[in-house]
Amino acid sequence: MNNVLERLRAEATGSPEYPEYEALLAAGPDGLAASLTSAGLPLWARELAAYRLGLAGDRRAFESLVLLLNHRDPPRCAAAAEALAVLGDPRTARAAAALATNGLRTAYALQPVRLLTALRAPESVPALMTTLSRLLSPHDPYWRVALACVEGLGALGDPRARELLTRAQAHPRLAVAATAALRGLPPG
Numbered sequence: 001m002n003n004v005l006e007r008l009r010a011e012a013t014g015s016p017e018y019p020e021y022e023a024l025l026a027a028g029p030d031g032l033a034a035s036l037t038s039a040g041l042p043l044w045a046r047e048l049a050a051y052r053l054g055l056a057g058d059r060r061a062f063e064s065l066v067l068l069l070n071h072r073d074p075p076r077c078a079a080a081a082e083a084l085a086v087l088g089d090p091r092t093a094r095a096a097a098a099l100a101t102n103g104l105r106t107a108y109a110l111q112p113v114r115l116l117t118a119l120r121a122p123e124s125v126p127a128l129m130t131t132l133s134r135l136l137s138p139h140d141p142y143w144r145v146a147l148a149c150v151e152g153l154g155a156l157g158d159p160r161a162r163e164l165l166t167r168a169q170a171h172p173r174l175a176v177a178a179t180a181a182l183r184g185l186p187p188g
Helices: 001-014 017-026 029-036 044-055 060-071 074-087 092-101 101-106 110-119 124-135 145-154 159-170 173-183
Strands: none
Touching: 001 017, 001 044, 001 074, 017 044, 017 074, 029 044, 029 060, 044 060, 044 074, 044 173, 060 074, 060 092, 060 110, 074 092, 092 101, 092 110, 092 124, 101 110, 101 124, 110 145, 110 173, 124 145, 124 159, 145 159, 145 173, 159 173
């Protein structure tokens, strides 16, 4: 949490909206929720409000956090994933699965994949398998996303992933993790 707040403070420092940073740190849930719909607020302010609401379990942050989970900036995605994991909204797994499996957004799928693993929801294994199967083509540039899928499937321990993990062993960057994941599956 402190890393996120420090990053957002650094973004806010020097901006004309800096007083808003201190106000958002002190704001209660209703003030934070109101700021999510206020016009003209910078991205860091919306992220701060959504992050704080999410960590407090306030579902009014859900839509903003999902948008941040799909952001091109990795620290924003990671903070959104952290808050969504705490939020406990039943829509989270479905949203993370949609982001992870969207072939047009694979470059930004790392945090949705990790979030699916953390959630251990019914959508998790099918989404990770769909994403990984698409990334097993030769020379795919998104090997880090593929690795997160392999690690996630290993952590989830679902035997449905056996064939796909066996295929992943043929990829040099995935082989060690895929072998470890296969060892963790129940005998089949």
